[in-house]
Amino acid sequence: MDSVRQRPVLDVSGLPSVAFGRSNTTWLANVFYMMIEGTMFALLFASYFYLRTRTSSWPPIQAPPNVGYGIANGIVFLLSLIPARYAQKVAPTGNRGKIQLALAGLAVFAIVNMVLRGFELANLNCRWYENAYGSIVWSLIGLHTGHLITEFLETATLLGVSFTPKMEGTRLADVAINSDYWYFVVVSAVLVDFLIYGTTRFL
Amino acid sequence: MNMALSEQIVIPQGNAELRLARTWDQPRGFWGWFTNVHHTAIGVRFMVTSFIFFLLGGVLAAMMRLQLSRPENGVLGPDLYNQVFTVHGSTMIFLFAVPMMFQGFGVYLVPLICGTRNIAFPRLNAFSYYLYVVGGLLLWVGLLKTGADAGWFSYVPLSGPEFTPGKRSDFWAQMITFTEVSALGVAICIATTILRQRAPGMTLNRMPIILWEKLVISMAVIFAMPAVMVVSSMLLMDRTINTQFFNPSVGGDVLLYQHLFWFFGHPEVYIIFLPGTAIVSTLVPVFTRRHIFGYIPIVTSVVATAFLGFGVWVHHMFATGLPQMSESFFTAASLMIVVPTAVQFYCWLATMWHGRLQLKLPMLWVFGFFFVFLIGGLSGVMLASVPVDWQVHDTFFVVAHFHYVLIGGALFPMFGGLYFWIPKITGRMMNDFLGKLHFWLFFIGFNVTFFTMHFLGLRGMPRRVYTYTPEMHWGGLNMLASGGALIMVAGVIVFLLNFFQSRATGRLAGSNPWAAGSLEWAVPSPPPHYNFLELPTVNGREAVWDALPNQPIVTGVRDDIPEVLVTNSLDSEPQHKDELPGPSIWPFLTSIAVSIAFIWSIFSPWGIAYGAIPVVITLIGWLWPRGHSPAPRLETRMEGTWTR
Numbered sequence: 001m002d003s004v005r006q007r008p009v010l011d012v013s014g015l016p017s018v019a020f021g022r023s024n025t026t027w028l029a030n031v032f033y034m035m036i037e038g039t040m041f042a043l044l045f046a047s048y049f050y051l052r053t054r055t056s057s058w059p060p061i062q063a064p065p066n067v068g069y070g071i072a073n074g075i076v077f078l079l080s081l082i083p084a085r086y087a088q089k090v091a092p093t094g095n096r097g098k099i100q101l102a103l104a105g106l107a108v109f110a111i112v113n114m115v116l117r118g119f120e121l122a123n124l125n126c127r128w129y130e131n132a133y134g135s136i137v138w139s140l141i142g143l144h145t146g147h148l149i150t151e152f153l154e155t156a157t158l159l160g161v162s163f164t165p166k167m168e169g170t171r172l173a174d175v176a177i178n179s180d181y182w183y184f185v186v187v188s189a190v191l192v193d194f195l196i197y198g199t200t201r202f203l
Numbered sequence: 204m205n206m207a208l209s210e211q212i213v214i215p216q217g218n219a220e221l222r223l224a225r226t227w228d229q230p231r232g233f234w235g236w237f238t239n240v241h242h243t244a245i246g247v248r249f250m251v252t253s254f255i256f257f258l259l260g261g262v263l264a265a266m267m268r269l270q271l272s273r274p275e276n277g278v279l280g281p282d283l284y285n286q287v288f289t290v291h292g293s294t295m296i297f298l299f300a301v302p303m304m305f306q307g308f309g310v311y312l313v314p315l316i317c318g319t320r321n322i323a324f325p326r327l328n329a330f331s332y333y334l335y336v337v338g339g340l341l342l343w344v345g346l347l348k349t350g351a352d353a354g355w356f357s358y359v360p361l362s363g364p365e366f367t368p369g370k371r372s373d374f375w376a377q378m379i380t381f382t383e384v385s386a387l388g389v390a391i392c393i394a395t396t397i398l399r400q401r402a403p404g405m406t407l408n409r410m411p412i413i414l415w416e417k418l419v420i421s422m423a424v425i426f427a428m429p430a431v432m433v434v435s436s437m438l439l440m441d442r443t444i445n446t447q448f449f450n451p452s453v454g455g456d457v458l459l460y461q462h463l464f465w466f467f468g469h470p471e472v473y474i475i476f477l478p479g480t481a482i483v484s485t486l487v488p489v490f491t492r493r494h495i496f497g498y499i500p501i502v503t504s505v506v507a508t509a510f511l512g513f514g515v516w517v518h519h520m521f522a523t524g525l526p527q528m529s530e531s532f533f534t535a536a537s538l539m540i541v542v543p544t545a546v547q548f549y550c551w552l553a554t555m556w557h558g559r560l561q562l563k564l565p566m567l568w569v570f571g572f573f574f575v576f577l578i579g580g581l582s583g584v585m586l587a588s589v590p591v592d593w594q595v596h597d598t599f600f601v602v603a604h605f606h607y608v609l610i611g612g613a614l615f616p617m618f619g620g621l622y623f624w625i626p627k628i629t630g631r632m633m634n635d636f637l638g639k640l641h642f643w644l645f646f647i648g649f650n651v652t653f654f655t656m657h658f659l660g661l662r663g664m665p666r667r668v669y670t671y672t673p674e675m676h677w678g679g680l681n682m683l684a685s686g687g688a689l690i691m692v693a694g695v696i697v698f699l700l701n702f703f704q705s706r707a708t709g710r711l712a713g714s715n716p717w718a719a720g721s722l723e724w725a726v727p728s729p730p731p732h733y734n735f736l737e738l739p740t741v742n743g744r745e746a747v748w749d750a751l752p753n754q755p756i757v758t759g760v761r762d763d764i765p766e767v768l769v770t771n772s773l774d775s776e777p778q779h780k781d782e783l784p785g786p787s788i789w790p791f792l793t794s795i796a797v798s799i800a801f802i803w804s805i806f807s808p809w810g811i812a813y814g815a816i817p818v819v820i821t822l823i824g825w826l827w828p829r830g831h832s833p834a835p836r837l838e839t840r841m842e843g844t845w846t847r
């Protein structure tokens with residue numbers, strides 16, 4: 001038997017069940033993830049400069065990394081912002097074709113980034129076991145490569161979901177949030193590039 | 204938008220209760236255990252597991268006190284002693300203090316105090332628990348044969364490949380990875396819950412202090428834990444794939460390890476002790492029957508302490524030969540911590556001064572905290588001074604200091620908190636006489652053990668020695684300290700007896716046995732899986748005390764799917780509704796896959812590469828959408844706002 005009570009109420013039945021942007025809870029969690037990963041990058045950057053003070057020249061014995069593939073990959077990273085931003089714009093519309101186009105474009109860029117990253121690794125002119133310089137350079141680029149691969153897998157998974165009826169509601173918000181994380185990957189790529197290819201030439 | 208307060212709406216309760224119970228039900232039985240994602244279940248698991256690790260760490264402490272009770276004692280050899288003090292410290296910090304004070308209390312209490320039905324990202328929360336358990340087992344399985352033996356902070360070069368061959372330090376380093384990933388996952392869940400799922404009306408200015416503290420600590424975890432993950436990974440890579448971070452002959456530096464470790468390590472002290480102060484800030488108003496004095500100064504102090512905590516790490520390194528300017532700066536920074544801590548003390552005293560003090564069992568532990576933590580703070584002021592630090596560095600004086608701070612700052616409030624909240628968790632009261640007996644045994648035993656250690660330190664006894672000769676004349680004080688430890692053990696046994704007796708025959712608690720003011724006391728004890736039958740609104744800092752006679756409730760949140768109300772961070776204005784994921788085996792399977800990759804990496808660098816494959820598969824399984832989904836409503840902005 002239902003008991004019946006009377007009380008003033010705050011009726012929220014008219015509120016939406018999906019939110020885009022800052023009010024989305026996953027958006028906030030994504031910011032926290034970026035804070036965690038950003039702190040890890042910052043600590044590795046600090047370690048890089050700390051280790052610089054331990055030797056008289058930088059790089060200590062090796063030649064600086066070959067800059068060509070680094071610049072090429074940097075440009076590809078910057079260009080990849082276009083499909084990332086496009087994905088973020090079309091996600092709230094729920095337009096499946098446009099979402100698939102944006103995610104596929106982003107995934108292709110990520111694949112090019114990974115291939116170029118392979119060439120970058122082959123042209124660092126140092127190995128991680130040679131000295132502390134080699135260790136920190138490989139750690140920096142390794143940490144970033146981990147993010148790159150993770151982000152590619154996430155984009156590919158969302159692309160897979162977009163071919164099912166499940167691409168609706170909160171999944172649309174996930175597409176927009178995925179682009180935020182890609183921006184983080186691009187910004188950290190530029191910073192890592194500056195350290196590895198830039199500071200090794202003037203520090 | 205239908206958001207205005209409506210008057211006198213009829214609410215059919217019985218059906219709603221049944222629907223909610225069905226919607227939020229968690230699977231039972233053996234397999235059900237691995238799929239449960241409700242915060243009360245996971246919170247209790249964190250508490251119970253961390254308490255078991257506390258008991259295990261306590262056994263190791265007792266073994267050390269037995270060994271040191273007499274000069275040239277032969278209970279433990281040097282190798283085993285090294286493992287015992289390392290695993291004791293690592294257990295108490297990484298497997299007990301943080302998982303109990305932050306994760307355990309946080310996961311259980313935060314959603315209840317916020318007035319919501321589950322924690323944000325419940326599967327991430329469950330995943331974090333499983334990782335924590337595996338990390339703990341990893342450290343303990345290694346004990347005796349491959350137990351970590353380079354101290355709880357495992358300094359290089361001692362823990363490096365040259366001086367600790369074998370796998371001992373690798374086990375320690377990966378235990379760190381497990382526990383820190385766990386803490387980071389929970390920090391995200393807790394911070395998001397606090398910022399997005401508070402009941403309407405619980406503005407930032409009305410948020411209970413314990414929520415402020417959990418939010419601040421979540422931020423501290425987010426910024427501090429990456430440091431220890433970075434440094435333990437560097438150590439592991441130096442040991443397994445021959446990186447050279449800490450090898451001075453090729454440009455590495457051992458002090459880099461200390462900088463990174465203590466950049467985590469000092470905030471960690473506050474991650475452990477600020478939850479203790481938050482428990483005190485919760486208990487003092489309840490047992491003085493008034494609102495807390497100095498809400499804003501206390502909140503400011505909590506924020507300031509966590510903030511300053513990131514600027515004092517070098518005071519752990521005064522004996523490493525730093526420049527004098529650096530030593531002076533970090534001395535001053537360390538002394539500044541006294542200010543916000545003292546502000547909190549004065550606010551508690553003022554609350555008691557103007558309130559009607561009820562010296563009930565939880566409050567007894569608060570007074571124990573005042574006494575013990577004050578002594579720890581005073582010896583901390585002494586140690587912040589470089590000359591004193593140099594004199595007593597690595598002696599038992601330091602051991603005494605940090606046990607006063609950590610046991611005083613965490614364990615005393617923890618027991619106070621357990622006596623306070625166990626009636627909520629189990630639905631039964633603890634025995635008052637046994638609780639008081641526990642307190643006095645523990646309080647006396649603790650002070651006999653650790654106050655004595657100040658004198659041992661001042662007489663030059665170094666920490667981490669497995670024995671000493673009779674000529675040092677340390678035998679008497681050591682015997683006294685060991686006797687005190689025995690009394691502490693007796694106290695903990697009394698607590699366990701009390702707990703099990705309470706579970707079996709304790710008096711039924713009812714929903715609010717202490718007549719307390721926060722929202723967890725507005726639900727039955729133990730809470731049902733949907734937490735709140737009627738989602739509350741809040742009218743003041745103590746939601747239950749300050750509720751209007753006809754305080755509105757929230758309607759319009761669906762009860763046929765696990766839906767929660769999402770509010771904004773500052774004013775807790777309703778923004779939208781969110782469906783939370785339900786029970787799932789995938790967090791457990793993912794934690795197993797991640798564990799295999801982490802443990803494999805100890806033995807082969809390819810472990811991470813090959814181990815990543817099942818991790819990716821399980822993650823896709825976890826994240827792949829299935830089941831029903833709320834009909835998409837794409838309005839992103841609310842037209843009106845609710846005003847009371």
